Amino acid sequence: MVAEMIVAHSILIKVFLAFLVGGMLIPMMTAKNPLGFRKASFIYTMTFQGIATMVAFTGLIAMVSGEMELSLSIILMIVIWALLMYIEIRKYKLIKMARLDNPETHTLLKGAFLKIGILQILLVAIMVVLMVLKAKGIVAL
Numbered sequence: 001m002v003a004e005m006i007v008a009h010s011i012l013i014k015v016f017l018a019f020l021v022g023g024m025l026i027p028m029m030t031a032k033n034p035l036g037f038r039k040a041s042f043i044y045t046m047t048f049q050g051i052a053t054m055v056a057f058t059g060l061i062a063m064v065s066g067e068m069e070l071s072l073s074i075i076l077m078i079v080i081w082a083l084l085m086y087i088e089i090r091k092y093k094l095i096k097m098a099r100l101d102n103p104e105t106h107t108l109l110k111g112a113f114l115k116i117g118i119l120q121i122l123l124v125a126i127m128v129v130l131m132v133l134k135a136k137g138i139v140a141l
C-alpha cells in the first residue's frame with residue numbers, strides 16, 4: 001500500500017510538472033483573444049487543483065499507511081503544496097475579475113500567468129531535486 005501510494009505520488013508529480021510546463025502555452029496561444037484566455041485559465045485552474053489534490057491525497061495516504069513521522073521533507077512538501085494552491089487561486093481570481101477587454105490589463109495578466117507558472121515549476125522542481133538528493137543520502141531531510 002505504501003509503496004503503491006509513493007509510486008502514484010511520484011507519477012502524479014511528474015504529470016503535474018508536465019501540466020505546468022504545457023500551461024505556459026495558454027497566454028501565448030490566447031495572446032489576441034481575452035475571452036479565450038479567461039476560459040482556458042478556468043480549465044487550467046480546475047485541472048491544476050484536481051492534480052494537486054491527488055498529489056496531496058496520495059502523499060497523505062502514504063504517510064498515514066506507512067506510519068511515517070512528520071519529517072522535515074514532508075513538512076516542506078505540505079508548505080509548498082499550500083503555497084502552490086494559494087498562488088494559483090489568487091491568480092485565477094485576478095483573471096476572473098479583471099476587465100480583460102482592456103488590452104493593458106490583458107497584457108499584464110498574460111505576463112503574470114507566465115511568471116507565476118515559472119515560479120510554480122521552480123517550486124515543484126526544487127522539491128523533486130531535494131527528494132532525489134535525500135534518496136541518495138546527500139541531504140538529510
Ligand code: HEM
Binds near residue numbers: 010059068074078080
Ligand atoms: C499534502 C501534501 C503532501 C504530502 C502529505 C506528501 C507526502 C509524501 C510522503 C509521505 C512521501 C514519501 C516520503 C519518503 O519516502 O521519505 C513523499 C514523497 C515525495 N513527495 Fe510528497 N507529499 C505532499 C506533496 C508533495 C508535493 C506538492 C511535491 C512536489 C512539489 C511532493 C514531492 C515528493 C517527491 C518528489 C517525493 C519522492 C517520491 C519518490 O520517492 O519517487 N510531494 N511525499
